[in-house]
Amino acid sequence: MNALDNENDPFEDVFRNRFADFESEPDFQLWNKIEPQLPVKPTRKIPYWQISAIALIMLLSGLSVYHFSQSSEENTTTLAEVLPKGMPKTEPQFVPTKGEKTSLNNNIENSKGLPINISSPEKNRETSDDNQTTPLFVAPQTDKILKNVRKNIIADNFTGEAKNEIFIEPNSEKNAIYEIESENKAKKYNKKNKEKLNLFATRTSNKGIVENYHKINENIFDVQGNKSPLFNVFNNNQGFSLTTLNSKDYSLLSKDFRKLKLKYVTLPKEDKYFKESKPIDLYFSVMPLLNYYTITPNGNDANYVHGIAVNDDGDRLGFYTQSGVIFTLSERFKLRTGLTFTNTNHSINYQIRTDSLVVQSPDNKGVDVSFAEINQTYSQSANYLGTKIELQYLFLKGEELTHYVNVGVEGAYRLNGNHQLNGFANFAYGVTRQIGDNAYLFVEPTFSYSLNQQSDSNAFLLVKPNKIGFNIGVNFKIK
Amino acid sequence: MVNEQELVKACQNNDRKAQTAFYNLYKGKLMGVCRRYTRTPDEAEDIYQEAFVKIFNNIHTLEKAGAVGAWVRKTVIHTAINYYHANLKFQQNTDYENTLLSNDDYPNLLANLSNEELLTLINQLPDGYRMVFNLYVIDGYSHAEIGQMLGVSENTSKSQLSRAKELLRKQLKPMGIISYERT
Structure with a gap:
């Protein structure tokens, strides 16, 4: 072993001098193989705060759309939409007279609004006594009163009685009827009580001008179910109100409150959700990913690889976006297909026990085996760019x-690295x-x-990059 | 001309032109290292590709741009070691006949051999020998460092080197190189 002790072994010097700066020209085609595997500038890691911001924007956009759609529904509902088929649609009568104005002015001064007792004509005959109930709110003045009105409506609905107190608020931008409808919708009132209020749509401007209104003279019933009372709609500079006309004669409002009956029309509850006017939807979603690996040593390496541990320092996180179309197959089944983009990060620590340096002893009588532990990452x-199909x-x-x-399958092609094609079985609720x-x-x-395995660069590990994600997305129906 | 540090910085930003220039700057040196550590040119190309991908993927971790030369060389060597661990761990050097040669039998005509001829001798060494020989003789690692890198004891590294040199001498003998005069 003298050579080992000689630091300036001339035999070594020959090789050292020759190869210390030895260069060899590589095949020019090698760069073409390397280049596609290199990291690219713009598509690298998207900071998670950006993903969060996108998700937040989507959420706010969704809420905005929801809010405006609700407002839009309220303002665009017309008599024609509310009335069932066969129901006569009459033109409103607008009879502003001096006497009415006087009556109105008195009314506004006294009560600033009109309560109307409304009941279903079918139930009307059976429960006419109930319909004689004195309105609870004679002089509503503020939002507080309006809230009280709403509460009473809900309470009535829960009791199953088709009885409502309607108050039209002076100077209100919105018709009180719609306020009430909206409230009912929000509170999910009793399903059995599916009456849709069939009154009229009235809207006032800030100046109190009646912009449009409808009324149903023919559908106004008295207590006995006969068509007799009429009502007029008129306005002044402060708001609008209703007065009733009995047999075309004017009467005091306070006397006619209890007699005024407006027909309650039963309509099937509108199921907006599943009005499949078009069978195709577009969808887009984004979700944060948490990688959850199935890791196994590769083949014979099982004897050498141990101590496998996944780093939990955030390297598991990734994100997943998808976009595509949804085909409605039937009432219950839909088919969803589209493109996906996935960013995943792996960081796995493991140890290798190596005994690769097995040498014969100098006397040729045995072997010199050396073990060691190597930490690898x-x-x-x-x-990944992929495509998926899901039922x-x-x-x-x-x-x-x-x-x-x-339930579906996804094929994802890795854009960087070894360009592996991965398959996934997707399950979602x-x-x-x-x-x-x-x-x-x-x-x-x-x-x-993951339906197949990836391996690390040394082929020591076989990794199934399973993913758990929380998808948030939006579907758009194609008009 | 862009200096090396600016080149490294641009590569850290994944600038494709900089990556190409960086590749052209180091391709010869790194292929030279790969050729020494492998048995065949094909293996050398495999390691070469893998090493360059690693270099560009991890160059953002390089803090001292001035040390990039040593860093890329070290990356290639480690890639070769990993390759060797992954694919060749079961090879045992049982075909080696322990023909001890005298230290006085230095080959004296090594200078007449070309680099390629000497490289072929290195390539033909058993994997463990070749690793230790390259690491110790050419790349200047100590036996302690080699032991750590290969996961073997320091003494194993020493014995591997000894046997590598003996085997080289044995291979040189048929070529007529049987003695070497110290100068």
């Missing part, structure tokens, strides 16, 4: 929320609700099970 950031089963259709399950005329928000926790 499998770390990479991968981007969606809607198993629970609520009034506002619909629940479904998704989703909840969706309408946020606009043609927009639906969905939240969809998803589990993606």
